[in-house]
Amino acid sequence: MRPARALIDLGALQDNYLLARRLGGGKAVAVIKADAYGHGAVHCARALEGIADAFGVACIEEAIELREAGISAPILLLEGFLDADELPLIDRYAFWTAVASPWQRDALARYTPAAPLHVWLKLDSGMHRLGLSPDDFARALQQLSSDPKIGSVVAMSHLARADELDSDFSETQRQVFEAATRDFTGPTSFNNSPALLGWPGIRSDWVRPGLMLYGANPFPLDAPIPHVLRPVMQLESKVIAVRDLPAGEAVGYGARFTAPVPMRIGVVAMGYADGYPQLAPNGTPVVVDGVATRLIGRVSMDMLTVDLTDLPQAGVGSAVVFWGHQPLPTPSQIAQACGTSGYALLCGIKRVRRDYIAAPAAAATRDPAAAHALG
Incomplete structure (x- = not known):
């Protein structure tokens, strides 16, 4: 699957x-x-x-x-x-x-x-x-x-x-x-x-x-909004292949990223057909096995590539998270990095499986002021 x-x-x-x-x-x-x-x-x-x-x-x-x-x-x-x-x-x-x-x-x-x-x-x-x-x-x-x-x-x-x-x-x-x-x-x-x-x-x-x-912020990220929103969606996938890229070699369509030094890269099952932004730039943050790294190369329909050079423990099957709750990148941060809006980012998600974390019981009695601490 x-x-x-x-x-x-x-x-x-x-x-x-x-x-x-x-x-x-x-x-x-x-x-x-x-x-x-x-x-x-x-x-x-x-x-x-x-x-x-x-x-x-x-x-x-x-x-x-x-x-x-x-x-x-x-x-x-x-x-x-x-x-x-x-x-x-x-x-x-x-x-x-x-x-x-x-x-x-x-x-x-x-x-x-x-x-x-x-x-x-x-x-x-x-x-x-x-x-x-x-x-x-x-x-x-x-x-x-x-x-x-x-x-x-x-x-x-x-x-x-x-x-x-x-x-x-x-x-x-x-x-x-x-x-x-x-x-x-x-x-x-x-x-x-x-x-x-x-x-x-x-x-x-x-x-x-x-x-x-x-849980997405409708304002620019530097806007002084005191209310804390909880991102509802965590978008994730896995590494499906690992490649060693010699210095001077490019990865993906259009040779948008060329390795300045020998690099280790991971191929991830996620693409613009899933709703991940096709125009996401090199350096867009991703998290692999809980460690922050970056997107490299052009996003294709079904796959994208990430930098594993400094993540020797990562390999085929490693978990990749694109956005979610902090300290992960939030949907608002990824939208800004990709030159889009949180509206377009979230509405564009398709094809991916959706799994649900059930809400706690008696949600209507929870205090929203406690759930959303003011900064």
Whole structure:
């Protein structure tokens, strides 16, 4: 069996969720779209059910997968329905749906559900992606709030630059959102992961943690964030061959690395088809048998090579870890080294086997403040 695997710590996932909810001060939608950012949506939802107030997904296919796996908690379609024909499915499975475009608002007005629907109405406060303009939002908010076909309404928006701590645009968006909801007495939702971690002055009744659930930092690594996140995924594999490389010889495609001296190299069962970044540079940190070393040569589809010159004990079968809990390289550190983001890094994981570390019992009673010491 191919040794590449992602080891998923479900207890760490729970602790990160509890931290997000504590920071938000209200309720929290656990965002598990894109197969829980590469961690396995069904397993993650099962670990969080009974703790999470609701789950957030991108599309109805992701939502149906969770329902059919037995998840009974509320599930929010963050982009809403993508075709009016999905409304009967939203009704049947009791999903919550965003309304983020005029055509969705109009389609919803024409539909008669079997039970009142729960709607999250989205304001475009400056992202300029999805969301109604302030004028349209105000009219729709009033209409939905008085419509007997609608069971509840949450007013929501999305921050465009919350991961930029030196930008004042998040404050600008906050002002737009608060102005648009000034006369609305229902619940609001505004904060994503970077807002929760870096903008404590921005508050909302419902928060929507995504990346932080999986223990990755949404900010540059030198940002002064006091909260400790627990990486949920440990990506690992094994050495499958060892080669002696004479000085002056290159390894891998494109001769990107040439040995300056005689070297001993390990070939590892991990490649870009598994989701490891193809453009990871020479020197990207890896850990072999618990000892720090480096990637050398270009990452290929199924294999990559690491420097074993100073690791005489390492050989075929040696354990290789690419990221995980400190003192291992974290996903955020590897993402920065590879010129990508934690979002893309984790969502790109595929083909590798996923094994799960079960969460401790009574997770809902654990103190997130104790689980996440403040630095």
